[in-house]
Amino acid sequence: xxxxxxxxxxxxxxxxxxxxxxxxxxxxxxxxxxxxxxxxxxxxxxxxxxxxxxxxxxxxxxxxxxxxxxxxxxxxxxxxxxxxxxxxxxxxxxxxxxxxxxxxxxxxxxxxxxxxxxxxxxxxxxxxxxxxxxxxxxxxxxxxxxxxxxxxxxxx
Numbered sequence: 001x002x003x004x005x006x007x008x009x010x011x012x013x014x015x016x017x018x019x020x021x022x023x024x025x026x027x028x029x030x031x032x033x034x035x036x037x038x039x040x041x042x043x044x045x046x047x048x049x050x051x052x053x054x055x056x057x058x059x060x061x062x063x064x065x066x067x068x069x070x071x072x073x074x075x076x077x078x079x080x081x082x083x084x085x086x087x088x089x090x091x092x093x094x095x096x097x098x099x100x101x102x103x104x105x106x107x108x109x110x111x112x113x114x115x116x117x118x119x120x121x122x123x124x125x126x127x128x129x130x131x132x133x134x135x136x137x138x139x140x141x142x143x144x145x146x147x148x149x150x151x152x153x154x155x156x
């Protein structure tokens with residue numbers, strides 16, 4: 001079951017926790033060649049690839065999640081000004097009986113954490129899944145109106 005939960009922003013215990021998560025994900029997303037002899041679980045391969053754009057007053061995030069059952073394997077959490085997407089691609093149970101010639105598809109846990117625009121209400125976020133693409137829609141609140149400047153008379 002896909003879930004969207006809201007946590008209290010005051011639970012961020014680490015002062016730079018948000019910045020650390022963003023830096024870690026940026027580093028994992030850098031294009032690198034796999035050094036000879038290293039295992040297949042190279043950093044960055046568990047990072048969900050996304051497209052992010054603005055559609056009017058809505059921030060749209062499209063995440064590439066083929067082969068995942070969104071009802072069982074996707075969790076979306078909005079907390080502390082961050083949107084966290086976690087998913088798991090499960091290994092087929094009858095995999096050993098098929099006599100693979102090549103087995104390159106990635107299985108296991110995938111995740112991505114993205115900053116939310118300022119002033120977003122976490123309860124208004126919605127998500128849909130279709131054809132291997134998770135689409136998260138984040139309504140962006142209108143900017144508060146700035147009042148016209150008022151001239152204050154000086155009395156003597």
